Amino acid sequence: MNILMLSDVYFPRVNGVSTSIRTFAQSLARMGHSVTLVAPDYGPGSGQELHESGEFEIIRLDSRVIFFDPEDRLIRAPELRRVLPQLTSRHWDVIHIHTPFRAHRLGVQLAELTGRPTVETYHTYFEEYIGHYLPWAPVSLLRLVARRLSRFLCHGVDHLIVPTAQMVEVLNRYGITTPSTVLPTGIDLSEFAQGDGGKFRAEHGIEASRPTLVTVSRLAVEKNIAFLLQVAKRLVADFPELMFIIAGEGPDAERLKRLSKDYGLERNVRFFGNLDRRTTLLDAYRAGDAFVFASPTETQGLVLIEAMALGVPIVSTAVMGTATVLRDAHSAVISEEDIEAFAGHVTRVLRSPQLRAQLSAAGPVDAGGWSTQGLMEQVVALYQRLAQAAPQRALASEQATQTAR
Template sequence: MDILMLSDVYFPRVNGVSTSIRTFAQVLARMGHRVTLVAPDYGPDSGQEQHDGHGEFEVIRLPARVIFFDPEDRLIRASALRRAQEELAQRRWDVIHIHTPFRAHSLGVRLARRGGWPTVETYHTYFEEYVGHYLPWAPAPLLRAFARRASRSLCHGVDHLIVPTAQMVQVLDGYGITTPSTVLPTGIELSEFARGDGARFRAEHGIAPERPTLVTVSRLAVEKNIAFLLRVAQRLVGEFPDLLFLIAGEGPDATRLKRLSAELGLQEHVRFFGNLDRRTTLLDAYRAGDVFVFASPTETQGLVLIEAMALGVPIVSTAVMGTATVLRDARSAVISEEDEAAFAGHVARVLRSPETRAALSAAGPSDARVWSADGLMEQVVALYQRLAHARQRTAAEPVQAA
């Protein structure tokens, strides 16, 4: 199939949406499909994302400008959008897959109308929970109402929705969205998570092999709830005076979190590592942890939990929205309520017991296999084919005389 993917975000911007898109495109390309991704140009770093040589796909970068209230992201320029529409309309597509609801959505809908191609959109982000953090000067109820109304309009503009979890489907149903949907998580490429050397990471960063260590991998943003994890770490230091908390990721909340870490007296117990290479040092960082901790309440998927499972890192996490789906029946995780004392108690019990850590670690790869992207992408292709065939049948139907 000829598949056009459109997004307002992609690497080098590091987040779950970028990771999900890359997984989609690489696996589909390895299956023999021709994939073209249109994404913003971030400048000199835009060409640095490497593929594995077995899932190559075309990436078209469009000129974009910085968004003043969210400088990590880019807004594709309107002039570039018009040029891209003209060029892409000259090509043939079996399906258009939209990944974000901004200018990429607009481009996808216009192309679909022009060429008669079916459209799929993945609802990656729980915008109602996010928007207030980026526009804090606006009234929260007004922002939530706007997010719901915008979601209805956008979702009703496409033929089909891919929603990562059943919990997110319930949210969209509550918005009054009637567009047909399919629950299809992205999953991960398990082969990428068969490596990683925690001992090497510890040695390179002067972390003693026996030092109790927590790790989290996350964009540093308010909605990821990392401040909660810092307060949990503070509670644990009394019992584990050598405790170390490794935080991998970057984001707009980094300055506040570093300041909070100092205010909590955790200068010797927390290290911020920024974004690490996903194929080398990030895998090592995961495996350097005795426990992977996570408490974001807004995930539509929670891919980092699946990555931790695949790498055999014991998990303590809350289970809300997408993380509830990932952690359901997982034998590699301990689920906690979002309460500092309770969460710290669960972590402490895992840290105290080598046997518990070994059991959770051993169960991780088996839990992760449920989320193998290869099997999940077969379902995506089947959906693409159904939509393409339905559109072809509609186009072939004779027009009835009035």
């Protein structure tokens, strides 16, 4: 199949959406399909070339910085007009839209011009995120705007891919009637067979005996890392040598570093920024005696599956998408979002080598249910159904137009 993917975000911007898109595109390309991704150009010196493997085509469009979210880019409107004829002249079996901004607009225009079917992945729980990026506006108004915008956008495509059943329930509450399929992204398990936690500890002066927690996340308010710092503060009373490894970057980094200092955790918390997903990030995961996570807004929570695959015991809340990932998982201890309760679960894991070994051994088994192989076969089957229905849809539309005349 010839598959066109459109997104307002991609590497070097590190987040779950970028990871999901790359997983989709690489997996489909390795299955023998032709994939083209249209994404923003982040400019010279951004390192974006490091993420372009050649397994699939990437078309970068000139973009500008967004004033309230400088990590992201907005594709310039003239670029849409420039690339539209080029993309219209090529044959696509399906148009897969990943984000609701300029990429969505381009995808809908292409579908109107070519008659090709559109599928859109609802990656982000915007109702919960938007208030963190526009703090000067009333939260109730922003939530209303997010719901109305979601309805408008989702009703403009033929089919939705939704990572979890919990997110489908949210869209149903919005009144969205577009057909949807629950299809999580999954991970390529072969990419998580390595990692050397001992090496990571040695390189960064973390003693092998030192109790160590790790989290991997974009550093943003909605990820709830401040709560994990409060948990670490509570744990230090019982584990004075506790080390908390935080891997990731984001707009909340400076605030979190100040909080860490305010809590007296200078010796106990290390911020490592974005690490190489093929090497040092795997090492960082494995350096942890436990992986901790407490984000309440995930549509899925890929980092939990990555921790499972690497055999790192997990202590996490289970809300929205993370509830799906952790349901029936034997590699995780689930906690409510309460400092004492969460710290108590972590304490139990840190103090019991037997429990850690049990959780660790179950991780790769749990992760096996999230392998890309089976999931991508379902994606292809969906694409094929949409592509087969497209000529009938185009004919019905043409007949309706003629009747109206």
